[in-house]
Amino acid sequence: MNPSIIGQMAVSGALMGLVYALIAYGFQLTYATSKSINFGQGELVMVSAFFSLTLMNLGLPYWAMIPGGLLFGALMGLAVERAGVRLALEQKSEGWILLTIILGLFFFSAAENLWGRDDRPFPTPISADPIHVLGVDVTRLELSVAVGVLAIMGAIELFKRRTLLGKAFEAVSADRDAAELMGISATRTVMLSYALSGAVAALAGILVSPITTVGPTMASALILKAFSVAVVAGLDSGFGVVLIGMFLGALESLASFYLGSGWREAPGLLLLILALAVRPTGVFGKAAIRKV
Amino acid sequence: MLQVEDLHAGYGASEVLTGTTLAVKQGALVALIGANGAGKTTTMRAISGGLKPSRGRVLLDGKEVQGLDASRIARLGLAHAPEGRKVFGPLSVEDNLLLGAYAHLPRFFGFRARARADLDRVYDLFPRLRDRTKQAAGTLSGGEQQMLAIGRALMARPKVMLLDEPSMGLAPVIVQEVFRTIRRLKEEGITLLLVEQFAKSALEVADYAYVMERGRIAVEGTPAELSRDERVIAAYLG
Ligand SMILES: Nc1ncnc2c1ncn2[C@@H]1O[C@H](COP(=O)(O)OP(=O)(O)O)[C@@H](O)[C@H]1O
Ligand SMILES: [Mg+2]
Numbered sequence: 312m313n314p315s316i317i318g319q320m321a322v323s324g325a326l327m328g329l330v331y332a333l334i335a336y337g338f339q340l341t342y343a344t345s346k347s348i349n350f351g352q353g354e355l356v357m358v359s360a361f362f363s364l365t366l367m368n369l370g371l372p373y374w375a376m377i378p379g380g381l382l383f384g385a386l387m388g389l390a391v392e393r394a395g396v397r398l399a400l401e402q403k404s405e406g407w408i409l410l411t412i413i414l415g416l417f418f419f420s421a422a423e424n425l426w427g428r429d430d431r432p433f434p435t436p437i438s439a440d441p442i443h444v445l446g447v448d449v450t451r452l453e454l455s456v457a458v459g460v461l462a463i464m465g466a467i468e469l470f471k472r473r474t475l476l477g478k479a480f481e482a483v484s485a486d487r488d489a490a491e492l493m494g495i496s497a498t499r500t501v502m503l504s505y506a507l508s509g510a511v512a513a514l515a516g517i518l519v520s521p522i523t524t525v526g527p528t529m530a531s532a533l534i535l536k537a538f539s540v541a542v543v544a545g546l547d548s549g550f551g552v553v554l555i556g557m558f559l560g561a562l563e564s565l566a567s568f569y570l571g572s573g574w575r576e577a578p579g580l581l582l583l584i585l586a587l588a589v590r591p592t593g594v595f596g597k598a599a600i601r602k603v
Numbered sequence: 604m605l606q607v608e609d610l611h612a613g614y615g616a617s618e619v620l621t622g623t624t625l626a627v628k629q630g631a632l633v634a635l636i637g638a639n640g641a642g643k644t645t646t647m648r649a650i651s652g653g654l655k656p657s658r659g660r661v662l663l664d665g666k667e668v669q670g671l672d673a674s675r676i677a678r679l680g681l682a683h684a685p686e687g688r689k690v691f692g693p694l695s696v697e698d699n700l701l702l703g704a705y706a707h708l709p710r711f712f713g714f715r716a717r718a719r720a721d722l723d724r725v726y727d728l729f730p731r732l733r734d735r736t737k738q739a740a741g742t743l744s745g746g747e748q749q750m751l752a753i754g755r756a757l758m759a760r761p762k763v764m765l766l767d768e769p770s771m772g773l774a775p776v777i778v779q780e781v782f783r784t785i786r787r788l789k790e791e792g793i794t795l796l797l798v799e800q801f802a803k804s805a806l807e808v809a810d811y812a813y814v815m816e817r818g819r820i821a822v823e824g825t826p827a828e829l830s831r832d833e834r835v836i837a838a839y840l841g
Contacts, residue, residue, distance in 0.1 A: 474712065
């Protein structure tokens with residue numbers, strides 16, 4: 312075993328793992344405000360990627376496409392909240408689980424009808440030539456994934472801490488009823504969280520597509536990994552999903568290199584089973600709400 | 604300033620309030636007392652919108668608000684410091700206070716500067732909070748959390764403030780402090796509806812009082828009148 316190859320595989324995998332982290336972060340955003348998540352989030356990643364590709368095919372340059380793609384993701388997030396989540400939450404039912412799965416299936420067949428079943432390349436101006444960083448070769452494309460993921464997560468975390476609207480978001484997460492008594496609309500805050508979650512999913516799609524290509528099934532493996540990361544890291548730690556995402560990505564990359572590509576999915580599954588057995592609240596999840 | 608007329612509300616099929624009527628005049632401190640489970644908290648929740656009344660009217664400054672979302676009613680000028688304090692535990696003391704003023708602060712930037720005068724007023728009232736502005740509210744003592752809950756309600760510059768059992772679960776010294784604070788609020792001219800289990804202390808500070816029994820107002824009057832009422836003495840002041 313060559314240590315430099317191990318390092319190489321680990322770094323490449325970890326960078327890709329940040330995409331799992333980003334999708335898992337999208338789950339955390341809506342879980343915080345509404346204790347619900349979009350089980351069709353993978354399809355949201357996929358349709359946003361297709362939409363972004365279409366924008367470029369219409370002549371929009373890559374960098375101008377990004378805000379358009381994010382906006383589309385946010386709108387889709389709002390649509391999911393309106394159609395699949397709000398009524399169920401108002402009736403205090405778990406109906407959102409089934410409804411968001413069904414919406415995902417709907418997005419899937421809509422994408423097949425609109426864009427076909429084939430995988431398509433996703434052009435990008437970012438170079439895929441390797442550059443040498445700290446003893447390993449990484450591509451600018453892989454680095455762009457890391458930069459994109461950390462930038463949007465950092466921006467959202469800053470928003471939550473530094474703006475009053477962000478603090479209101481945190482207030483609804485902490486105590487929805489008390490937040491309402493402050494004049495904060497919980498409904499609007501849940502909408503905001505779904506819009507942010509949708510934008511985050513769109514960015515995940517835009518970032519991975521140049522590497523994985525775009526197709527109706529592009530997100531099915533991604534979403535399972537993102538679930539594993541969310542369960543292992545817990546649904547309230549943004550820092551946790553980044554660490555676990557990178558760890559899982561590195562592990563997968565090593566497993567497929569040394570054991571064969573059939574083993575790529577094994578670490579995610581193993582981690583998930585371990586986490587569920589050992590710590591159901593997640594490795595980084597806070598204990599029950601502090602109370603005096 | 605606040606009028607409640609024939610209010611009916613409950614949880615699911617069980618009706619708890621069966622026609623509650625009360626009024627709080629501008630600048631008055633009105634006490635609502637009654638045994639555990641009488642429906643005092645339910646009354647407050649039905650007023651502030653946490654619970655939708657099935658019948659009756661709630662008028663805030665002459666405007667009907669029953670049936671509106673709690674956040675709407677809050678923005679119209681009602682501040683409710685709920686039972687159990689309900690501070691935002693993971694957020695800092697100052698963030699809790701800022702959120703109290705959410706309705707009239709800018710959403711993105713400059714909100715802290717805009718809230719400075721109101722923050723200082725609350726910190727002057729509760730110097731202990733000033734020493735803990737950055738501390739997570741969940742790590743405060745029960746008494747401090749109550750001060751924070753009252754301060755947060757004050758930040759809204761409300762037309763009417765509802766205070767639900769501010770002395771619940773606090774040590775006797777702290778309870779005295781809470782009552783001193785309530786007196787201060789009254790002196791500042793804040794319109795207050797106060798629910799208290801310490802009926803005697805509540806009657807000492809109140810301008811007017813209602814006694815609630817099984818979801819209805821059973822007796823009402825000035826504290827002087829109630830203190831002479833045989834039934835009230837036997838049930839709540841003995
Ligand atoms: N969330 C709830 N769900 C169902 N019943 C409730 C709930 N809260 C209170 N109750 C019932 O409503 C009645 C009045 O309660 P409450 O308004 O809390 O009384 P008080 O504040 O006067 O002690 C009680 O019988 C109580 O059991
Ligand atoms: Mg009560």
